[in-house]
Amino acid sequence: SEERSLNFIEQIVEEDIANGVNNGRVLTRFPPEPNGYLHIGHAKSIVLNFGLAQKYNGKTNLRFDDTNPVTEDTEYVESIKNDIRWLGFEWAAELYASDYFEQIYQFAITLIKKGLAYVEDATAEEIAKHKGTPTTPGTPTPSRSRSVEENLDLFQRMRNGEFKDGEKTLRAKIDLASPNMHMRDPILYRIKHAHHHRTGDKWCIYPMYDFAHGQSDSIEEITHSICTLEFIPHRPLYDWFIKELEIFPSRQYEFARLNLNYTVMSKRKLKLLVEEGFVKGWDDPRMPTISGLRRRGYTASSIRELCERVGVQKRDHVIEIGLLEFCIREELNKTANRVMAVLDPVKLVITNYPDGLVEELTADNNPEDESAGSRTLHFSKTLYIEREDFMENPTKKYFRLGPGLMVRLKNAYIIKGESVEKDADGNITTIYATYLPESKSGGDTSGLTVKGTIHWVSAEHAAKAEVRLYDRLFTSENPNAEEADFRTFLNPDSLQVIPEAYVEPSLLEAKVGDRFQFLRKGYFSVDPDSTKDKIVFNRTVTLKDTWAK
Ligand code: ATP
Numbered sequence: 001s002e003e004r005s006l007n008f009i010e011q012i013v014e015e016d017i018a019n020g021v022n023n024g025r026v027l028t029r030f031p032p033e034p035n036g037y038l039h040i041g042h043a044k045s046i047v048l049n050f051g052l053a054q055k056y057n058g059k060t061n062l063r064f065d066d067t068n069p070v071t072e073d074t075e076y077v078e079s080i081k082n083d084i085r086w087l088g089f090e091w092a093a094e095l096y097a098s099d100y101f102e103q104i105y106q107f108a109i110t111l112i113k114k115g116l117a118y119v120e121d122a123t124a125e126e127i128a129k130h131k132g133t134p135t136t137p138g139t140p141t142p143s144r145s146r147s148v149e150e151n152l153d154l155f156q157r158m159r160n161g162e163f164k165d166g167e168k169t170l171r172a173k174i175d176l177a178s179p180n181m182h183m184r185d186p187i188l189y190r191i192k193h194a195h196h197h198r199t200g201d202k203w204c205i206y207p208m209y210d211f212a213h214g215q216s217d218s219i220e221e222i223t224h225s226i227c228t229l230e231f232i233p234h235r236p237l238y239d240w241f242i243k244e245l246e247i248f249p250s251r252q253y254e255f256a257r258l259n260l261n262y263t264v265m266s267k268r269k270l271k272l273l274v275e276e277g278f279v280k281g282w283d284d285p286r287m288p289t290i291s292g293l294r295r296r297g298y299t300a301s302s303i304r305e306l307c308e309r310v311g312v313q314k315r316d317h318v319i320e321i322g323l324l325e326f327c328i329r330e331e332l333n334k335t336a337n338r339v340m341a342v343l344d345p346v347k348l349v350i351t352n353y354p355d356g357l358v359e360e361l362t363a364d365n366n367p368e369d370e371s372a373g374s375r376t377l378h379f380s381k382t383l384y385i386e387r388e389d390f391m392e393n394p395t396k397k398y399f400r401l402g403p404g405l406m407v408r409l410k411n412a413y414i415i416k417g418e419s420v421e422k423d424a425d426g427n428i429t430t431i432y433a434t435y436l437p438e439s440k441s442g443g444d445t446s447g448l449t450v451k452g453t454i455h456w457v458s459a460e461h462a463a464k465a466e467v468r469l470y471d472r473l474f475t476s477e478n479p480n481a482e483e484a485d486f487r488t489f490l491n492p493d494s495l496q497v498i499p500e501a502y503v504e505p506s507l508l509e510a511k512v513g514d515r516f517q518f519l520r521k522g523y524f525s526v527d528p529d530s531t532k533d534k535i536v537f538n539r540t541v542t543l544k545d546t547w548a549k
Pocket residue numbers: 030031032033034040041042044045065226227228256257258259265266267268
């Protein structure tokens with residue numbers, strides 16, 4: 001791999017190691033909330049966190065940030081673990097923020113005892129009103145002056161379940177005049193009488209993100225806690241808790257999240273697409289989820305490659321989805337075996353080819369890779385070719401088949417178009433052609449050169465397949481734009497199903513996930529919907545970027 005310069009987080013880590021910070025120990029974490037499947041934005045965070053640990057002889061924890069009982073589910077936990085492993089990474093420990101609930105509760109008691117936290121009676125609305133604005137200071141609510149004893153008692157009773165949801169909160173007592181709104185007595189705990197996917201009904205108070213995330217980092221002695229830019233204003237609070245609780249000094253660093261155009265990248269929105277049936281599931285091949293991309297035919301290495309190319313930035317920006325496609329195309333060009341598949345078939349009869357003769361032809365599997373070997377193709381009198389490879393009244397620049405026009409059948413012979421047969425509606429049902437016996441590929445003595453080469457399959461040998469072609473899920477480059485609901489930008493033509501394509505019979509032996517280049521048609525991968533009787537292919541990506549910029 002090529003040398004690249006250090007990104008800013010690697011620079012920080014190298015400086016820390018040089019200065020003996022934490023004795024040069026590096027421990028990162030990937031902290032997903034188990035409220036949905038991972039998307040490619042998460043892959044960026046995974047590659048960064050696990051990549052740092054690999055590079056600096058450290059470790060990475062997988063920590064489920066499961067402090068919100070309402071949205072979380074064990075199904076998501078399993079899918080997240082599966083996706084991280086598929087991306088090629090293994091965590092040092094599998095941990096759950098919910099396992100720290102007792103410890104975090106004790107941290108809250110410590111703050112109350114230091115006079116740095118109080119139980120608030122005010123409603124969310126009243127709290128907001130008292131918070132002031134970025135240019136005017138907030139004002140204290142009556143609860144702010146409660147005694148330590150009263151706070152300890154009320155907080156215990158919150159835990160005991162004596163209050164209803166929303167009736168009380170626990171707030172840090174910091175600075176109502178701070179220019180940073182996050183420092184204006186942020187909420188630490190809220191009451192939620194809800195079942196938690198791991199702790200069950202043990203708790204009815206749950207810590208807020210800011211009072212769970214950093215604390216979990218400290219408990220695990222994470223050295224570098226890497227998050228996205230929107231957490232920059234939370235950092236003073238992160239550091240304040242560490243100082244006041246005198247706990248392990250994890251350090252937070254922020255980088256720009258990965259954004260892709262023509263898609264959405266929020267679990268909440270992706271979940272709506274699933275629940276409202278716009279896609280078939282979290283792993284629908286149109287989804288920007290890891291599982292969707294995998295099903296579409298993306299490799300883990302192509303996703304890691306995208307993350308490397310995007311780099312680690314300090315400013316938000318949007319990556320073109322074309323870059324992701326470039327990464328998989330480059331890889332599959334080197335690794336995918338070539339086969340022939342006819343997606344929009346029309347019958348072609350070679351009138352001067354002997355009836356009943358079947359020739360075995362040899363075809364290279366991958367011109368980019370000699371070790372890929374070759375395979376046998378069956379050639380016969382009746383073939384299928386693509387409908388678009390024949391033109392009844394060809395234009396001047398048309399170098400494929402037409403009446404009197406010659407074209408080469410890949411790995412086989414030169415043929416010449418003769419006539420057609422049509423149905424009552426005028427659609428061509430059969431094309432008749434003749435072949436030049438001396439033009440066989442590999443031993444051509446015809447002396448002719450033709451401009452076009454087309455793919456084909458032998459009608460009697462071909463296997464039927466269902467082929468699914470995908471387009472962008474959204475018609476807008478930025479479906480997150482504020483002016484309309486993101487769902488109004490859904491592309492109604494994002495999926496095109498071809499129920500009966502014809503493919504080389506060798507493909508009947510392909511396994512789910514196998515990847516191929518269908519000559520001239522793109523890269524395809526075998527979908528898990530495939531059965532013994534019907535193989536289903538997803539188009540991963542076209543051969544060239546056909547999308548207008
Ligand atoms: P979403 O809004 O999609 O739910 P999230 O940040 O709430 O994203 P988490 O499960 O909390 O999702 O994310 C786990 C980790 O992945 C966090 O450290 C988060 O910063 C990181 N992450 C999430 N989305 C992206 C992204 N688009 N680019 C880079 N990192 C991301």
